[in-house]
Amino acid sequence: MKREPMKKLETQSQALPELLDRAGQSSDFTTIPLTITGRQVRISYYKTLIDEKLLQSNVILALQNRSLHSELRRLEDISDWIPISDIEITDRVEDIQSKLLKGYAIAQLDQHDRNCILVHVGTMEGLRKENNTENEFSVVGPKVGFVEDLDTNIRLLRAQINIPNLIVKEITLGSSSKTRVAIIHIDGATNEQIVQTAEQRLKQIDIDVIFDTSLLDQFFSDNSSTPFPLFLTTERRDRVVYALLSGQVAIISDGSPYFVTGPSTLFDFFISPEDYYLPWILGSFFRMIRIFGVIFSLFATSMYIAITTFHYEVIPRDLLEPLISSRRNVPFPPLVEVLFLEITIEFLREAGARLPTKIGQTLGIVGGIVIGQATVQAGLTSHILVIIVAFSALASFATPIYKMSNAIRFLRFPMIVMTAIWGAIGMFIAIAFLLVHLTRLTSLGTPYTVPIYPLRVQGFMDSLIRPSFQLINKRMPFLRPRSLIRFIPEPVGRKKNDFDDE
Structure with a gap:
C-alpha cells in the first residue's frame, strides 16, 4: 500500500504578501492605510487580538501628530515616533506571523518592502476571571469556556490555534437585532464544500432576532423534524478546537457562549474531552x-x-x-x-x-x-x-x-x-x-450514522473506543478533509532509557 505523503498544515508563508493575503480571508483582519507626509503607511492587525484604543492613541494618533513637525523618510522613523517600548523591525516572515497572532500590529512603509515594524498593542481585556464551563464539567483537563462576546471568543480560539489558517467569516443576521455571526474553519483542513454549505444556509435564514446560537442550529439543520441534535453544541474551548482541527466548521453568534460545530455524527455526542486527557x-x-x-x-x-x-x-x-x-x-x-x-x-x-x-x-x-x-x-x-x-x-x-x-x-x-x-x-x-x-x-x-452506515472501517478508530494517539493522527475520511494528516506520531517502539548503555 502506497503511503500518503505527510502534508503539514502549518506551513510557513514564503513571502509577506502571501501571509497578508491569507490573513485577509478572515473578517477580523484589518488593514488601515495612512498618508504620513506624503508617504503611504499600511497598518495591519487582527482586531480581536489587539486593544483598538491603544492602537489609536499610541500608534495612529502619534504618527499623525509627529508628522506635523517632522518628515517621514525611512522605516526607522516610525519606530522612533511611536511611544511603545515593545517594537521590532524585521523581515522574517516566521517572526511576523508569530507576532501577528500574538496581538502585534504590522506597519509597512512600502507595500513591496520586506521589512516591517511589529508593534505590540495586544490586550486581554474582556476576558472574565472565571469563565469556566458550567454545563460541561470535567475533572481532568482545561475548564476554559466561552463568554457572550464574539470578539473575546475568537480571541480565545486564536490563543489555542495560533496559525493564520484559522479563517473567520462574519455575516449579519436578524432583521431587528443585526447580530454578528461568525463561521470559523481551518483553511487547508476543512473541505470548502462544507464551509460553503454552512454559509449558504446561514444567509438564507430570515428572522427578526438571534437570541442564541441554538436558534441557528434549528434553522440550518438538515432535518428539523427529528428529536436528535444534528449539530454539536458546546461551551468548551477544547471541544471546539478539536472539532476545527478535525476538519469541521464552527459557528457562533454574538451574545451567545455556545458554539455549534458540524458535520456531526451520532458518536460525537457520546465523546467527552476527558477521554483524551486520560490513558x-x-x-x-x-x-x-x-x-x-x-x-x-x-x-x-x-x-x-x-x-x-x-x-x-x-x-x-x-x-x-x-x-x-x-x-x-x-x-x-x-x-x-x-x-x-x-x-x-x-x-x-x-x-x-x-x-x-x-x-x-x-x-x-x-x-x-x-x-x-x-x-x-x-x-x-x-x-x-x-x-x-x-x-x-x-x-x-x-x-x-x-x-x-x-x-x-x-x-x-x-x-x-x-x-x-x-x-x-x-x-x-x-x-x-x-x-x-x-x-x-x-x-x-x-450521513449521521457514519461509520456504521455507510460503513467506514477507518471511522471506527475513534468512535466506540478511544485509541492511542499513535493511531488517531489522521482526520476522519468521511469529512473529506483537504489534509488527511493531523500530526506525525512518534514511531511505536521501546523508548530509550537514560540509564541504558549507548
Missing part, C-alpha cells in the same frame, strides 16, 4: 460505559413492561417470587405504573433545573427519596420498578451533551407505548423505525 485504556472504558448507559436508559423500562405483561415465562424462577410479591398490591397495569414513575422523574428534573442551584439539588435528592418511598408504601408502584427507573434516570445523565440527553429522555416514551401494545415485537418495531430514521439523517450533507 487510552481508561478513556475507552469510560466511553463504552457511557454508550451502554444510554442503551440501558432507552430500553430498561420497556423491557420491564414487555416481560411483566407478555413474556413472564422468561423470568427466572428465583426472581419470579420477589416480583410477584412486589406487584401483589399494585392496582395498575405495568404501563400506567411505568408512565407514573417516568413522568414523576421528569417533573423532578424540570423542577431541579429551573430552581436555584442549592434548592434544585436539595429538591432532586429529597424529592426522589420521599416520593419513591411513598409510592412503594402506598402500593402505587413495585420496588423493582423504582430501582429500574432510578438506574435508567441515572444512566441518562452519562451523556456529555445535554441535547442528546433530552432526545434519549423523549424516545423512552414512544418505546414504552409500543412495548405495552405488542410486547417484544413492538419493541423491535420501534427499534426498526428508530434505525431507519437515524440512517436517513444527515448533518451538512454528511
Whole structure:
C-alpha cells in the first residue's frame, strides 16, 4: 500500500504578501492605510487580538501628530515616533506571523518592502476571571469556556490555534437585532464544500432576532423534524478546537457562549474531552460505559413492561417470587405504573433545573427519596420498578451533551407505548423505525450514522473506543478533509532509557 505523503498544515508563508493575503480571508483582519507626509503607511492587525484604543492613541494618533513637525523618510522613523517600548523591525516572515497572532500590529512603509515594524498593542481585556464551563464539567483537563462576546471568543480560539489558517467569516443576521455571526474553519483542513454549505444556509435564514446560537442550529439543520441534535453544541474551548482541527466548521453568534460545530455524527455526542486527557485504556472504558448507559436508559423500562405483561415465562424462577410479591398490591397495569414513575422523574428534573442551584439539588435528592418511598408504601408502584427507573434516570445523565440527553429522555416514551401494545415485537418495531430514521439523517450533507452506515472501517478508530494517539493522527475520511494528516506520531517502539548503555 502506497503511503500518503505527510502534508503539514502549518506551513510557513514564503513571502509577506502571501501571509497578508491569507490573513485577509478572515473578517477580523484589518488593514488601515495612512498618508504620513506624503508617504503611504499600511497598518495591519487582527482586531480581536489587539486593544483598538491603544492602537489609536499610541500608534495612529502619534504618527499623525509627529508628522506635523517632522518628515517621514525611512522605516526607522516610525519606530522612533511611536511611544511603545515593545517594537521590532524585521523581515522574517516566521517572526511576523508569530507576532501577528500574538496581538502585534504590522506597519509597512512600502507595500513591496520586506521589512516591517511589529508593534505590540495586544490586550486581554474582556476576558472574565472565571469563565469556566458550567454545563460541561470535567475533572481532568482545561475548564476554559466561552463568554457572550464574539470578539473575546475568537480571541480565545486564536490563543489555542495560533496559525493564520484559522479563517473567520462574519455575516449579519436578524432583521431587528443585526447580530454578528461568525463561521470559523481551518483553511487547508476543512473541505470548502462544507464551509460553503454552512454559509449558504446561514444567509438564507430570515428572522427578526438571534437570541442564541441554538436558534441557528434549528434553522440550518438538515432535518428539523427529528428529536436528535444534528449539530454539536458546546461551551468548551477544547471541544471546539478539536472539532476545527478535525476538519469541521464552527459557528457562533454574538451574545451567545455556545458554539455549534458540524458535520456531526451520532458518536460525537457520546465523546467527552476527558477521554483524551486520560490513558487510552481508561478513556475507552469510560466511553463504552457511557454508550451502554444510554442503551440501558432507552430500553430498561420497556423491557420491564414487555416481560411483566407478555413474556413472564422468561423470568427466572428465583426472581419470579420477589416480583410477584412486589406487584401483589399494585392496582395498575405495568404501563400506567411505568408512565407514573417516568413522568414523576421528569417533573423532578424540570423542577431541579429551573430552581436555584442549592434548592434544585436539595429538591432532586429529597424529592426522589420521599416520593419513591411513598409510592412503594402506598402500593402505587413495585420496588423493582423504582430501582429500574432510578438506574435508567441515572444512566441518562452519562451523556456529555445535554441535547442528546433530552432526545434519549423523549424516545423512552414512544418505546414504552409500543412495548405495552405488542410486547417484544413492538419493541423491535420501534427499534426498526428508530434505525431507519437515524440512517436517513444527515448533518451538512454528511450521513449521521457514519461509520456504521455507510460503513467506514477507518471511522471506527475513534468512535466506540478511544485509541492511542499513535493511531488517531489522521482526520476522519468521511469529512473529506483537504489534509488527511493531523500530526506525525512518534514511531511505536521501546523508548530509550537514560540509564541504558549507548
